[in-house]
Amino acid sequence: MLHHLPVSAYTSREWFEREQRHIFSNTWRYAGFMEDVSEPGQYISVQAGLSNIFIVMGRDRRLRAFHNICRHRGTQLIRAVGKVQKALTCPYHDWTYDLEGNLISVPDEEREFGRLDKSCLGLKPASVDIWKSMLFVHPDPDAGSIMDWFGEVDSLIGPHEPETLPEYEEARNTYEIAANWKIVVENYIDVYHLSHLHSSTLHMYDHAKAEYGFVGPHFTFWEPPVPDYAEDQDSKLPAPRVIPADQNGTWVPMLFPGIGLAASEDGWNVFIVEPVAPDLTRVTNRSRVANASAWAFSKQAARSAHFWSKFGLGGKYEADDATSEDDPMASGDFTSEDIYACEQQQKSLSSPHYEVGPAAVGESPVLTHQDVVLKWLDRQQ
Ligand code: FES
Ligand SMILES: [Fe+2]
Known part of the structure; x- marks a missing residue:
């Protein structure tokens, strides 16, 4: 068992097809x-x-x-x-x-x-x-x-008005992760890993103060900036502010099934999880920011080493020679860190020695998501 689901839920064609039929064919x-x-x-x-x-x-x-x-x-x-x-x-x-x-x-x-x-x-x-x-x-x-489906979470996913923000097309990205879609979702909603896997990449936010939970099948999450980042925050944001000045923090809900959002002070992003095969998932990212010209200006600033060092952004482990340049853990990019963790986890599932340990409090959303999946498959039998 992988907590509440068998390993086969992450590896077998049969589970994949049941989910396609009962979950992805029956939801928005x-x-x-x-x-x-x-x-x-x-x-x-x-x-x-x-x-x-x-x-x-x-x-x-x-x-x-x-x-x-x-x-x-x-x-x-x-x-x-x-x-x-x-x-x-x-x-x-x-x-x-x-x-x-x-x-x-x-x-x-x-x-x-x-x-x-x-x-x-x-x-x-x-x-x-x-x-x-x-x-x-x-x-x-x-x-x-669609409000019958998302109405209850509508007020819990941030004050953003994405319909007023232009798309930042350069940020469009689609990639595949060699892992089951539920591993990708579980990683997205695992609060425990934030301070560890992303200790050098997402440390601008105070994970200990995160507020999260489920509304029906949908996961909601908000956390405030750490005091250092909150102070005179507008001067530190990589892009212009898109929410009212008195609102801070980052909202990172995962709506069912596989519709992730990531919205903070300076941007609104989607993270769409699409199952391709039992062990393959496609992710699509798109972003909205305040306006293209202001963003282009601050992007230039972002390119300067000074900018990055100001926030201490960098890989968890410094690359110490040329060969470690490809190391996802030295990338300074939290998405590379997540992909790495998901793919490593999926690989281990095929080992006969695989066994899962206890779940942390911050992993409770992972278990709840597994229950949601089970419920959808059961009630559609
Ligand atoms: S016209 Fe014959 S299949 Fe469409
Ligand atoms: Fe992550």
Whole structure:
């Protein structure tokens, strides 16, 4: 057992498929930022558990979501992201749908089919909603409002107004971690590791004063800056302040399943966890900051050695020769430290000698998250 879950929950194809079917096909899936689909004809597609879904903006500027399945023989209508003028045409036999999902033309209809009742062959709808500047889809067309799902945590994840902040596109990043998605989530919500794995990278915040817990399936977390960092803080922030001057700290919730946010005084970031295989997870990071020009200016400052030494930022272990430059523990980057920890943990799972020790108080969210996963799988059996 790995606390409340068996090791196979982190390694087996069977668990992976159960989670895809019962968790990721039955919850709201992050699809992008609202800017990604902001003009008529613009679309984006995303895998939501077992379903591929796309969002398209209609000529009426309304967002609609559809299952990305041609009603003829099921070919995916669209790939990734793009823009069309008026209609979506399937690449296989050119059946064409309007932006509202209606089938509007079938090549050689008369000769090949006689008469078709095209009104029964529209695209199957899914649900789409916007929350905190993010687009979400749900495979169920009757999923209701996203506030039914996130409403209770809405006030606990920081005073930020991400819809007013431009994206900092340079910070866009997607990478894969050779570990199960739950290991990545557990690492994100493990409060115990903050002072240890990240002793040199996240020491600006006071982990001993962290306030955290669960609201339904969602994890919430806030911690204040340490006194040194709090003093005259605005002069130390790497980017301009985005929340009211009397509010400080960092909010790092992990919304279920795998929707991490990281919001502090100077920025608002998403950390989206997407299971790819039992032992492989894709993470997508995107960021919003105050405004591009001010940020560009302070980024220059950030590049100077003086800036970094001011905060004592640097790797946990100083690289002492050229070969240790690749050492994630000497990177000075807390994400590299986390990836390292997750991948090492996943590797150990295959050892017959693997056994987990007691859980610290600061690891209680890890256990609760395991219970949430179990509950979702049980109730959907
Ligand atoms: S599968 Fe789409 S037109 Fe045939
Ligand atoms: Fe971490």
